[in-house]
Amino acid sequence: MSERAQRLLEIADDELVLGWRDSEWTGIAPFLEEDVAFSSIAQNEIGHARALYELAARDLDTTADELAFDRAPEEYRCAPFVELRLLDWADTIARRVLYEAADTIRLEALKADPDPELAGLAAKMDREEVYHRLHAEMWADRLRDEPRFRAAVDSLWGQALGVLEGELATVLADRMPAQLGWTPAQAAPAPRNGHSDGFRALWDEMTMVRRSIPGASW
Amino acid sequence: MTREAEFKEYVQGGGQVETGDWMPDEYRARLVKFIEMHGNSELMGVLPEREWILRAPTLQRKLALTAKVQDEVGHAQLIYRVVEDLGKPREQCLDDLVSGKSKFHNVFHYPTKTWGDVGVIAWLVDAAAIISQKALLKCSYAPYARIMKKICWEESFHILHGRDVVLTLVNGTDEQRGLVQDAIDRWWGPLMQFHGNPIAADSDPMVEWRIKSQANEDARQQFLDGYVPQIWELGLSVPDPALRKDDETEVWQYTEPDWDELKHVVTGHGPKSQERLDLRRRFRDQEAWVRQAVLADAA
Amino acid sequence: MIYEVFRQERKGQAFQHAGSITAPDDAFAEAYAREQYGRRQESVALWLVPRAALRHVSDFPDELQKSYHRVDGYSLKAKLKEARERAGTAAPRDR
Numbered sequence: 229m230s231e232r233a234q235r236l237l238e239i240a241d242d243e244l245v246l247g248w249r250d251s252e253w254t255g256i257a258p259f260l261e262e263d264v265a266f267s268s269i270a271q272n273e274i275g276h277a278r279a280l281y282e283l284a285a286r287d288l289d290t291t292a293d294e295l296a297f298d299r300a301p302e303e304y305r306c307a308p309f310v311e312l313r314l315l316d317w318a319d320t321i322a323r324r325v326l327y328e329a330a331d332t333i334r335l336e337a338l339k340a341d342p343d344p345e346l347a348g349l350a351a352k353m354d355r356e357e358v359y360h361r362l363h364a365e366m367w368a369d370r371l372r373d374e375p376r377f378r379a380a381v382d383s384l385w386g387q388a389l390g391v392l393e394g395e396l397a398t399v400l401a402d403r404m405p406a407q408l409g410w411t412p413a414q415a416a417p418a419p420r421n422g423h424s425d426g427f428r429a430l431w432d433e434m435t436m437v438r439r440s441i442p443g444a445s446w
Numbered sequence: 447m448t449r450e451a452e453f454k455e456y457v458q459g460g461g462q463v464e465t466g467d468w469m470p471d472e473y474r475a476r477l478v479k480f481i482e483m484h485g486n487s488e489l490m491g492v493l494p495e496r497e498w499i500l501r502a503p504t505l506q507r508k509l510a511l512t513a514k515v516q517d518e519v520g521h522a523q524l525i526y527r528v529v530e531d532l533g534k535p536r537e538q539c540l541d542d543l544v545s546g547k548s549k550f551h552n553v554f555h556y557p558t559k560t561w562g563d564v565g566v567i568a569w570l571v572d573a574a575a576i577i578s579q580k581a582l583l584k585c586s587y588a589p590y591a592r593i594m595k596k597i598c599w600e601e602s603f604h605i606l607h608g609r610d611v612v613l614t615l616v617n618g619t620d621e622q623r624g625l626v627q628d629a630i631d632r633w634w635g636p637l638m639q640f641h642g643n644p645i646a647a648d649s650d651p652m653v654e655w656r657i658k659s660q661a662n663e664d665a666r667q668q669f670l671d672g673y674v675p676q677i678w679e680l681g682l683s684v685p686d687p688a689l690r691k692d693d694e695t696e697v698w699q700y701t702e703p704d705w706d707e708l709k710h711v712v713t714g715h716g717p718k719s720q721e722r723l724d725l726r727r728r729f730r731d732q733e734a735w736v737r738q739a740v741l742a743d744a745a
Numbered sequence: 746m747i748y749e750v751f752r753q754e755r756k757g758q759a760f761q762h763a764g765s766i767t768a769p770d771d772a773f774a775e776a777y778a779r780e781q782y783g784r785r786q787e788s789v790a791l792w793l794v795p796r797a798a799l800r801h802v803s804d805f806p807d808e809l810q811k812s813y814h815r816v817d818g819y820s821l822k823a824k825l826k827e828a829r830e831r832a833g834t835a836a837p838r839d840r
Contacts, residue, residue, distance in 0.1 A: 251499050255492035256729040258736035260523035261777040267516035278505045293504045317736050366772040437561045438503035446503040
């Protein structure tokens with residue numbers, strides 16, 4: 229598999245799985261306006277995944293849907309951070325805030341990539357992410373002094389660092405305290421190898437209809 | 447003429463009522479109950495569908511279903527805003543919903559079993575709802591009529607999405623066709639009950655106040671006219687041997703729906719009523735702190 | 746807080762009242778209004794106003810014959826006919 233395809237799959241898998249987790253809040257978010265807003269973010273994430281898969285699919289002579297659904301669980305390259313089932317609002321918002329910060333840095337690097345297709349797609353995704361950042365910022369502002377939120381950020385910080393590699397992770401570690409208004413508790417970055425316990429269950433549910441009649445059109 | 451009689455004459459002549467206008471107590475009470483039930487239904491309608499977002503078999507279907515359900519939540523928000531301006535706060539509406547004090551439409555008390563249900567719900571259940579919603583565009587209470595415009599506009603893609611899912615299944619494997627037929631067989635009963643038991647328009651106080659402008663049976667006939675041919679043209683069947691359109695009267699004949707079942711279900715005894723209300727209640731309680739942190743000073 | 750939302754469908758058109766949303770502050774109001782009235786690119790712009798800032802005005806009395814400043818206050822047909830007759834320029838149908 230080309231290096232480009234690998235990179236694309238890594239980001240696409242992150243966006244797909246996070247979008248999948250974020251869409252678990254549809255209908256049960258703390259209040260209705262937020263339910264609608266959160267759903268748009270989840271849709272954007274899936275939309276980004278789709279665009280990334282489509283690019284990779286051309287390199288790999290397959291389709292976006294086949295990449296998204298038809299790989300074995302161990303073939304997915306998402307970070308454990310996005311796989312976590314976080315059905316508590318403090319945890320979910322903490323993840324949103326941290327992921328947006330990491331993704332911003334990742335997209336900045338991608339926008340500067342010599343590959344014009346990658347750079348072009350990154351620019352498009354970045355424009356949509358402006359809204360995500362607005363949303364993350366308004367929540368971080370509101371919950372800055374809420375102990376639950378601080379605890380959630382602290383407990384997820386290591387996982388968040390694991391989304392980025394090398395120098396990019398350092399940029400995140402440098403920027404985050406200013407964005408948050410406090411310095412998160414020291415944590416070792418979680419590596420991207422392997423999957424969390426919950427991933428298999430996620431994959432089972434995500435692919436169950438598709439696997440029920442292999443090769444069918446839906 | 448009493449003020450109430452004058453008001454009745456005004457709305458029956460097509461007069462529109464705004465939020466700050468004087469209105470009879472009965473009008474306001476009926477309006478709140480009706481609109482609140484609509485809001486409850488949009489909200490509860492999310493629950494049968496949300497599990498299939500997670501299981502959607504293609505990226506496009508996942509996006510479409512998420513967007514559809516998002517619309518429904520958005521509609522609930524618009525609808526409860528209208529109720530709030532009539533005097534009942536949203537939190538009280540939600541309290542009454544989860545405690546079982548207020549109702550929501552029958553169709554949202556039933557389980558969804560397969561991907562076939564996803565298609566049939568978006569195609570037929572939404573169609574039944576849209577017929578009622580279009581009739582509400584003429585509601586005498588203007589703020590409600592205005593949001594109905596936006597709601598009807600957004601619903602237009604829901605039916606297309608449903609039809610697209612169904613057509614893809616019907617053109618697929620025998621097993622996929624079977625999913626659609628099985629879903630129609632299970633949803634037909636609730637669909638026929640959806641528009642309520644027939645009350646003549648001139649005996650229906652809701653029509654008298656011009657809150658509703660269409661009799662229940664007219665809505666049902668409109669649904670059958672529009673959708674039975676669509677079902678039959680795909681080679682699918684409807685599980686009612688008595689269903690046929692009378693050539694002379696042009697009226698659809700059908701087996702009398704089970705009105706007892708309807709009553710039983712809307713009072714919270716449907717197969718999924720309690721489980722879904724429990725889910726709502728659980729998350730509502732769990733996230734009370736969020737509303738405190740964010741909305742408390744917003745009152 | 747309740748915010749009233751006005752939307753502009755296309756550039757050049759008037760902003761029209763679209764509905765209201767609940768939000769704790771301007772930042773949340775912007776996010777939620779964007780969602781409710783713009784997620785399908787159905788608006789090019791929105792105005793958000795806290796409901797408390799709006800002043801509702803109605804009741805415009807017209808008791809004492811104010812047609813002098815409206816078009817319906819001017820009926821010139823008869824005078825024009827008389828003026829044309831005097832000038833000898835009346836058209837056949839005026840006689």
